């Protein structure tokens with residue numbers, strides 16, 4: 001535990017003194033604003049979720065739909081991310097971890113629903129853990145089309161995604177892909193994301209990605225983001241894994257920070 005916390009300190013220091021990686025995505029260019037009424041109509045045209053019961057979300061540890069004491073840590077994380085991202089004009093955030101089951105999807109869903117409470121913001125959450133997609137399980141909702149069909153240009157975001165409230169769009173997968181690296185590396189994917197960003201003008205796009213140390217998928221995709229959040233898990237993530245993961249991610253994008261998930265409250269060690 002001490003080693004992991006020391007590693008987090010080290011990473012924080014490095015970020016505050018480091019320079020952006022050469023391979024980082026170029027800074028976003030100002031976009032021609034779509035008239036507000038048109039933009040509102042485009043977002044409203046995305047099919048809304050059927051009601052997602054609060055009990056289901058809580059059972060999956062998604063606690064941010066309403067403000068509450070349990071939502072507060074995620075709200076603090078959300079605000080910290082927003083401040084840093086706005087300062088740098090970053091709009092695309094990857095969430096990854098060294099190894100599986102660190103809590104990436106839980107963090108991604110909590111951040112997304114917390115952002116949904118910001119009435120003045122629009123956000124898009126995409127499940128790009130294409131080998132083991134899980135966001136659709138969090139909402140117990142099967143998307144009308146697979147996210148693969150969106151990324152390969154077969155269907156539009158309006159056809160593929162679902163809307164949570166007025167200002168959060170979720171693009172999910174129900175069926176695992178057998179060769180996701182090909183999709184995540186493709187130029188078509190880069191173009192589709194660019195098109196979505198121009199048309200829907202989200203303030204933030206969150207990409208739930210696989211773990212760095214188990215496949216090439218995250219490495220293949222990181223060129224498409226502005227920054228990344230790394231999730232480490234108490235009593236599970238090793239210092240050496242976090243160190244390798246942090247270095248690999250930093251080669252391709254800006255490391256925004258590391259979340260130490262499942263840290264027991266009351267443990268003063």
Ligand SMILES: Nc1ncnc2c1ncn2[C@@H]1O[C@H](COP(=O)(O)OP(=O)(O)OP(=O)(O)O)[C@@H](O)[C@H]1O
Pocket residue numbers: 060061097099100101102103104105106107129132134210211261262263
């Ligand atoms: N802070 C926490 N405390 C207890 N359990 C948690 C916590 N965060 C996540 N979990 C649980 O751990 C499991 C893995 O979480 P999650 O699916 O978010 O991880 P993941 O990193 O996305 O996993 P994968 O690599 O399989 O995509 C889930 O059962 C989740 O409910």
Ligand SMILES: [Mg+2]
Pocket residue numbers: 104105106129134208
């Ligand atoms: Mg996951």
